[in-house]
Amino acid sequence: xxxxxxxxxxxxxxxxxxxxxxxxxxxxxxxxxxxxxxxxxxxxxxxxxxxxxxxxxxxxxxxxxxxxxxxxxxxxxxxxxxxxxxxxxxxxxxxxxxxxxxxxxxxxxxxxxxxxxxxxxxxxxxxxxxxxxxxxxxxxxxxxxxxxxxxxxxxxxxxxxxxxxxxxxxxxxxxxxxx
Amino acid sequence: xxxxxxxxxxxxxxxxxxxxxxxxxxxxxxxxxxxxxxxxxxxxxxxxxxxxxxxxxxxxxxxxxxxxxxxxxxxxxxxxxxxxxxxxxxxxxxxxxxxxxxxxxxxxxxxxxxxxxxxxxxxxxxxxxxxxxxxxxxxxxxxxxxxxxxxxxxxxxxxxxxxxxxxxxxxxxxxxxxxxxxxxxxxxxxxxxxxxxxxxxxxxxxxxxxxxxxxxxxxxxxxxxxxxxxxxxxxxxxxxxxxxxxxxxxxxxxxxxxxxxxxxxxxxxxxxxxxxxxxxxxxxxxxxxxxxxxxxxxxxxxxxxxxxxxxxxxxxxxxxxxxxxxxxxxxxxxxxxxxxxxxxxxxxxxxxxxxxxxxxxxxx
Ligand SMILES: [Zn+2]
Ligand SMILES: [Zn+2]
Numbered sequence: 295x296x297x298x299x300x301x302x303x304x305x306x307x308x309x310x311x312x313x314x315x316x317x318x319x320x321x322x323x324x325x326x327x328x329x330x331x332x333x334x335x336x337x338x339x340x341x342x343x344x345x346x347x348x349x350x351x352x353x354x355x356x357x358x359x360x361x362x363x364x365x366x367x368x369x370x371x372x373x374x375x376x377x378x379x380x381x382x383x384x385x386x387x388x389x390x391x392x393x394x395x396x397x398x399x400x401x402x403x404x405x406x407x408x409x410x411x412x413x414x415x416x417x418x419x420x421x422x423x424x425x426x427x428x429x430x431x432x433x434x435x436x437x438x439x440x441x442x443x444x445x446x447x448x449x450x451x452x453x454x455x456x457x458x459x460x461x462x463x464x465x466x467x468x469x470x471x472x473x
Numbered sequence: 474x475x476x477x478x479x480x481x482x483x484x485x486x487x488x489x490x491x492x493x494x495x496x497x498x499x500x501x502x503x504x505x506x507x508x509x510x511x512x513x514x515x516x517x518x519x520x521x522x523x524x525x526x527x528x529x530x531x532x533x534x535x536x537x538x539x540x541x542x543x544x545x546x547x548x549x550x551x552x553x554x555x556x557x558x559x560x561x562x563x564x565x566x567x568x569x570x571x572x573x574x575x576x577x578x579x580x581x582x583x584x585x586x587x588x589x590x591x592x593x594x595x596x597x598x599x600x601x602x603x604x605x606x607x608x609x610x611x612x613x614x615x616x617x618x619x620x621x622x623x624x625x626x627x628x629x630x631x632x633x634x635x636x637x638x639x640x641x642x643x644x645x646x647x648x649x650x651x652x653x654x655x656x657x658x659x660x661x662x663x664x665x666x667x668x669x670x671x672x673x674x675x676x677x678x679x680x681x682x683x684x685x686x687x688x689x690x691x692x693x694x695x696x697x698x699x700x701x702x703x704x705x706x707x708x709x710x711x712x713x714x715x716x717x718x719x720x721x722x723x724x725x726x727x728x729x730x731x732x733x734x735x736x737x738x739x740x741x742x743x744x745x746x747x748x749x750x751x752x753x754x755x756x757x758x759x760x761x762x763x764x765x766x767x768x769x770x771x772x773x774x775x776x777x778x779x780x781x782x783x784x785x786x787x788x789x790x791x792x793x794x795x796x797x798x799x800x801x802x803x804x805x806x807x808x809x810x811x812x813x814x815x816x817x818x819x820x821x822x823x824x825x826x827x828x829x830x831x832x833x834x835x836x837x
Contacts, residue, residue, distance in 0.1 A: 368517045380598070382521040384514055384633030384641040387648075398638075398645055404707020407639030407649045410620065412627050431707070 297323035365389040406430050425454050480548050481559055485802055489566060489589035489606070492793065494785030496609020500777040501725045503657040503697065503789065504567075504608055507615040507714070509623055510642045510651035511601040512633040518643040519596040527580035527596050534595045537629035538584050543622045544593070548585045553578040558807065561798035567606060573597045591622060598643050599651075601626070610725070612654050612718045616710060639706065649706030654714050656721040661696040661774045662731035663724075669698075672727055676700055679720055695766040695792070700724070736778065747775035755825050759811075760818045765795050787828040795820060 297305045303323035364371045370382030372390055381387065387394060398405045408428070428451050435444040491504040512518060516530050538544045552560055552573070560574035569583050573594050582595040594602040603622055605615040633641040639649040647653070663669045673683040682703045685694040700721060702713045735743055750771035754760075773788045775781035793799060800816045801808050808816060 368521060370521060378520075379645075380520055380643045381518065381641075381645065383517045384512060384635075387635060387638055387641050394645060398648065398706060401646055402649065402704040402706035404649075404704070406637060406707055407635070408707055409639065409650045409652075409709035410623075411636065411639075412632050412634050413624065 295321055297321065297326050299323075299326040404430070425451060428454070477550055477554050478559070480550065481555075481562060481802070484548075484566065484585070484589070485562075485799070487588075488786060488790055491567070491589070491606045491608045492786060492789040493608045494789050496607060496611050498722070498725045499609040499785065501659055501728050502610040502721060503659055504606055505611045505615050506567075506604055506606045506653075506655045506657075507612065507619040508602060508604045508653045508655075509619055509640075510599040510647045510653075511603070511623070511626075511630075511640055512642060513600050514631045514633040516600065516633075519598065519600060520643065524579055530600050531580050531582055531595050533630060534593070534601055534626075535582070535584075537626045538593065540629055541622065541625035543591060543618070543625055544584060544586055546587050547591070550583050550585070552581040552583070558798050558801050562802055565793055565796040565798050568592045569594055570597060570602075591618070599647070601630075610656060610718060610721055612656065612714050612721075613711075616654070616714045620710070647705050649704075650708070650710050650713065652705055652710050652713055653701055654717045655699050655701035656717065657697055657699050658721065658724060658728070659696055659770065659773060660698055660724070660728050661770055662735050663728050664696050665735060666731045668727070668731060672724060673698070676720060676724070677703075679716070680704060681717065681720060695770040697770075732774075732778065744775075744780055747771050747778075747780055751775065751781055751825075754821045756822065757818045759814045760821065761814055762796065762817070765817060765821065766792065769795075782832045783825070783828050784832065787824060791821065791824055794824075 295305045297303050298321050300323060303325065305321035305323055365382055365386045366389065367385035368382035370386055372393065375381055375386070375390065381390075395405045408431075428447055432444055432447040432451065435441075435447060496502075496505075513530055513533060516522065517526055519527055519530070522530070535549060538547065538549070550563075552569075555563075555578075557574075560569070560578070563569045563583060564571050564574045566589065568585055568589060569592065573581060573583070576597075580596050584591075584593040584595070586592065590605060590607060592604050592606065594604075603619060603626070605619045605622070607615055635641060640651040642648045642651055660669060660672075663672055676683045680703055681700050683698055683700045685698055700717065702717055705713075750768040754765070754768050754772060769788055769791055772781055772783070773785070776783050776785050776788055794803070795817045797808075797813055800813050800820065803820065804812075804816055
C-alpha cells in the first residue's frame with residue numbers, strides 16, 4: 295500500500311483518526327507522517343488546530359484585530375506560529391492572547407485553565423483562576439440550558455467566593471464598584 | 474558512553490512494568506499512561522531555542538531530577554550519545570517518542586525511573602514531558618504518581634504558568650493542564666464483530682480521541698487502540714482522568730461482551746484461528762513484523778480466554794522485543810530487513826517454547 299499523501303513511498307503508519315465525529319483512515323509513509331506531525335503520542339487536536347489557524351487569520355482581519363508582529367521575549371512572529379502551530383516561549387501566550395483565545399476556544403471549548411497550579415503560585419491567584427474558570431463554565435451551562443450542571447457549579451463558586459470585603463481588593467469587586 | 478550502552482542492556486534484560494499484564498482489566502487494557510507537558514519560565518521552547526539555551530534547560534532539569542525522590546535510582550541518557558538504533562530501542566519500549574528519537578539529538582535527554590514506570594523526556598516539543606506508564610487500567614494511580622513527581626520537580630524548576638491559561642506549552646493543543654491521559658486497549662473481538670467503528674465513534678462524542686496503534690503493514694494494527702483526552706484546557710485533571718477511566722471501562726465491557734458472544738456462537742472457529750496463529754509463531758523461520766503483530770494479537774486473545782496456556786507477560790513482551798531495534802540489539806549488530814525476519818522467527822520460537830515449558834502447557 296502506498297502513502298496517501300505522496301503516493302510514492304510504502305505506507306507504514308496507519309491511523310484511524312476520528313475528529314469531530316468524522317472517521318478517516320490515513321496510510322502514510324514515515325517521512326510524510328512526520329511532516330504531518332502524526333505522532334503516537336498526540337497532539338491529537340492538531341488537525342483541529344491547523345484548521346483553526348487557517349480560519350484565524352481571516353477572523354482576525356475581519357474583526358480588525360491585528361496581532362502584534364513579534365513576541366518581545368523570543369522574537370517569534372505570529373506568521374511563524376500560523377505556519378508551524380508552535381509557539382516560541384511562554385510570553386507568546388500574552389503577546390498573541392487575543393488570537394489565541396479564539397483558537398483555544400475552538401480547540402478546547404474553553405479558554406480558561408482549571409486545575410493544578412505550581413505550589414509557588416499564591417493560593418489567592420489559584421482561587422481566582424479557579425473561580426474565573428467556574429464562572430465561565432456556569433455561563434456556558436446556563437446558555438446551553440444544562441441547569442443541573444449550572445446548579446453544581448454555582449454551589450462550588452459559592453464555596454470558593456470569599457465574603458465581600460469592605461476594602462474591595464479583589465479585581466471583580468473593584469470593577470463592580472466602578473460602575 | 475560505555476555506561477549508557479550498559480544501561481540499555483540492563484533495560485533489555487528486564488520487563489517494563491507496563492508489559493506485565495497485571496492491574497485492573499489487564500486482559501483488555503494493555504497499559505495506561507499519564508503524560509504532563511511542562512516548560513521552564515523565561516526560556517524559549519526547544520524548537521525555537523539556541524543550542525546553548527537547550528543545554529541550560531537540560532542542566533536545570535537534570536539537577537531537579539537529581540533531587541527528586543521518585544527519580545533516586547533513575548537512569549539518565551543523553552540522546553546525542555546514543556546511536557540511532559538505541560534511540561529507536563527506547564521508542565519501541567515507549568520510553569521516548571519517535572520525534573524525540575528522530576530530531577536533532579543535541580541537548581535532548583531522557584530520565585528513566587525504576588521499572589520504566591516513569592520516563593521524563595527533556596527538550597522534546599516541550600522542555601519537560603513526564604510520563605507514567607503502567608499495566609492495566611490504572612489512570613487514577615498514574616495521575617497520583619505523575620502529580621507527585623511534578624511537585625518534586627517544581628521544587629527546583631520555575632514552570633511557565635499563567636493563572637488564566639495554566640501550564641504554557643509549545644503547542645496550544647496541550648495548554649492548560651498539559652495532561653494527556655491515555656489507555657491502550659486490545660479489542661480483537663470488537664474488530665471481529667465489526668463493532669469497532671461504532672464504539673470508536675461513540676468515544677469521540679464524549680470528547681476523547683481514538684486511534685489504531687502498531688500499524689506496520691496493511692491492516693496490521695494488532696487490534697490495539699489508544700483512547701485519550703482531546704482537550705487539556707478548562708477541565709481539572711481529576712475530571713479528565715476520571716472521564717477517561719470510566720469510558721475505557723465501558724469499552725472493556727463491550728469487548729468482554731463481544732468475546733462472550735464469539736465464544737458462545739463460534740468457539741470452534743475461534744479456537745482454530747488462535748491455534749493456527751500460535752502454530753505459525755511457534756514454527757515459522759521467516760516472519761515479518763506485520764504478521765507477527767497480527768498473530769500475537771490472536772494468541773493474546775487465546776491467553777485471555779484460557780485457550781492457550783501461556784502467561785500474558787510473555788506475549789505482551791513479544792510485541793516489543795520483535796521490533797527492529799530490539800532484534801538488532803539482541804543480535805548485537807545491525808540487520809537488514811530479511812535478516813530481521815529470520816531473527817524474529819527465531820526469537821518467537823525460543824520464547825514461546827520457554828514459556829510453554831514454564832507453564833507446563835502443551836498443544837492438545
Ligand atoms: Zn508519503
Ligand atoms: Zn515568545
